[in-house]
Amino acid sequence: MPVWLIPIAYMMASMLLAGVLPRVEHALVPHVDLGISASSALAALSAVASGMMALTGIVFTVAFVMVQFSAVTYSPRFAARFANDPLLFHALGIFFATFSYALTATAWVDREGTGRVPIVSWLVCVVMLVASLLVFAMLIRRLADLQxxxxxxxxxxxxxxxxxxxxxxxYDAPPTHPARAPDAPEGPPTQTLRFGGSPRYVERLDIPALAALARRAGGRVVMGCAVGDMVTSGSVLLRVHGGTAQIPEAELLRAIALGLERTFEQDPKYPLRLLVDIAIKALSPAINDPTTAVQALDQIDDLLRRLARQKLDVGRVRDAEGTLRVVFPTPNWEDYLSLAFDEIRMFGITSIQVLRRLRAALVGLEELIIEDERAGPVRRYIAHIDAAIEGSSLDELDRGSARREDPQGLGLSR
Structure with a gap:
C-alpha cells in the first residue's frame, strides 16, 4: 500500500469505530456513572480534537526539518529515506485517527438530552491520545538518525x-553450470524491446523470469540497460538473439522494474554513491569538514573489502542445461574503485587527512587481495594517488605527510 494512504486508512477506521462503538455501548452496556458530567466529557473530547490538530502541525514541521536537513547536509537522494519513512505516515495516521474519533464521539455525549456519557468510547479516546503521545516521542527520537x-x-x-x-x-538467478559446448555467437537480434514513456530508472531485473522467457523462445536475452540506469523514450531495454518465437512484450516488461528513483535493491553501487556524495559535500569549501569525509571512507573501505572477495561477473546466466540465456551488464572491480575514490581524490586533494585515509584504504585492499588479479588496479590507483599528491599545491613537508597511510586520517602514521 502506498505510504500516503496510511493516514487515510487510520482516519476512516477511527470514524467507523466512533460511529459503531457508541451505538453498541448504548444498546448493550448499562449506564456507568464514574462521576464525569456530560459537559466535562464534551470539553475533554473537544480539547483532544483541537489539540491533535496542533500536534499534527508540529509533526509536519519535524518532518520538514528532517527532510531539509538530510537533503542539504548529506544528499538530496538521501532525503527520500525520511520523506518515505513509514513511521512518519503511521504517526500522522494515529493523529488523524485520534482527531476524527474525538470529533465523532462528541455527537454521543448527552445525546437527546439524557446527560449520558458513553464512558467506553470516552476511555478509548484517552487511550488513543496516550498512543499519539508515545508515537510523537518515537518520532522525535528518530531525529537521532540525523547524526x-x-x-x-x-x-x-x-x-x-x-x-x-x-x-x-x-541476483536470484538459477544455478549456473559450465556450458556443455562453447556459447553460440549472438548473431543478429530477432526481437528488440524499446522503452516508451517518461524517463525512469531501472530498479530491479527479474533474472529468473527473463531466463525462463529466453528458454521458452529458444534464444538469449541481452540487456541493453543495467540496474541504476535511466531509460528514456526509445532506449533499448533488451534484445533477443537467436529466438525461434516472439516473446510478448508485456511479459518482458514485467521482468524489468522501473521507477522514479534509484533504489538499493540489486544495486551495490548506490550505497557507495551516497557515501561518496556525503564525503564530497563535506569537502566543499562551504562546509570544509574533512573528518566527515574520513568517516565516509571508513564505510567505503569496508564495502570494497567485501566486494573484493565476491565474484563480480554475475551477468551471464545459464539454464539447467548450461545454455547461456541472459546477459546483463555488471560493474567490474575498476568501476567500483573509480566510483569509490575518484571524486573524493579530486575534491580532497588539499586535505592531508583525507589523502592519508584514502591511501590507508588502498593499501589495506592491496594487502587483502595481494595474490589476486584485482591487486593490479589497486596498485595503479595507489600510484595515481601518489602522483596527484606530488602535483598538488601542498609543500614538500605536507606531501610527505600525505603519503603516509593512516586509518584515522590524522591519528597514527603507519
Whole structure:
C-alpha cells in the first residue's frame, strides 16, 4: 500500500469505530456513572480534537526539518529515506485517527438530552491520545538518525546487506553450470524491446523470469540497460538473439522494474554513491569538514573489502542445461574503485587527512587481495594517488605527510 494512504486508512477506521462503538455501548452496556458530567466529557473530547490538530502541525514541521536537513547536509537522494519513512505516515495516521474519533464521539455525549456519557468510547479516546503521545516521542527520537555516524552506518549496513544477498544468490538467478559446448555467437537480434514513456530508472531485473522467457523462445536475452540506469523514450531495454518465437512484450516488461528513483535493491553501487556524495559535500569549501569525509571512507573501505572477495561477473546466466540465456551488464572491480575514490581524490586533494585515509584504504585492499588479479588496479590507483599528491599545491613537508597511510586520517602514521 502506498505510504500516503496510511493516514487515510487510520482516519476512516477511527470514524467507523466512533460511529459503531457508541451505538453498541448504548444498546448493550448499562449506564456507568464514574462521576464525569456530560459537559466535562464534551470539553475533554473537544480539547483532544483541537489539540491533535496542533500536534499534527508540529509533526509536519519535524518532518520538514528532517527532510531539509538530510537533503542539504548529506544528499538530496538521501532525503527520500525520511520523506518515505513509514513511521512518519503511521504517526500522522494515529493523529488523524485520534482527531476524527474525538470529533465523532462528541455527537454521543448527552445525546437527546439524557446527560449520558458513553464512558467506553470516552476511555478509548484517552487511550488513543496516550498512543499519539508515545508515537510523537518515537518520532522525535528518530531525529537521532540525523547524526552523521548513524547516517553513515545506515548506508554501510544497506550496502553490506546488498552485497551479502545479491552476490550470494547471483541476483536470484538459477544455478549456473559450465556450458556443455562453447556459447553460440549472438548473431543478429530477432526481437528488440524499446522503452516508451517518461524517463525512469531501472530498479530491479527479474533474472529468473527473463531466463525462463529466453528458454521458452529458444534464444538469449541481452540487456541493453543495467540496474541504476535511466531509460528514456526509445532506449533499448533488451534484445533477443537467436529466438525461434516472439516473446510478448508485456511479459518482458514485467521482468524489468522501473521507477522514479534509484533504489538499493540489486544495486551495490548506490550505497557507495551516497557515501561518496556525503564525503564530497563535506569537502566543499562551504562546509570544509574533512573528518566527515574520513568517516565516509571508513564505510567505503569496508564495502570494497567485501566486494573484493565476491565474484563480480554475475551477468551471464545459464539454464539447467548450461545454455547461456541472459546477459546483463555488471560493474567490474575498476568501476567500483573509480566510483569509490575518484571524486573524493579530486575534491580532497588539499586535505592531508583525507589523502592519508584514502591511501590507508588502498593499501589495506592491496594487502587483502595481494595474490589476486584485482591487486593490479589497486596498485595503479595507489600510484595515481601518489602522483596527484606530488602535483598538488601542498609543500614538500605536507606531501610527505600525505603519503603516509593512516586509518584515522590524522591519528597514527603507519
Amino acid at each position: 552523521i555516524g548513524n547516517t553513515l552506518r545506515f548506508l554501510g549496513d544497506r550496502g553490506r546487506e546488498i552485497i551479502a544477498e545479491g552476490f550470494s544468490s547471483a
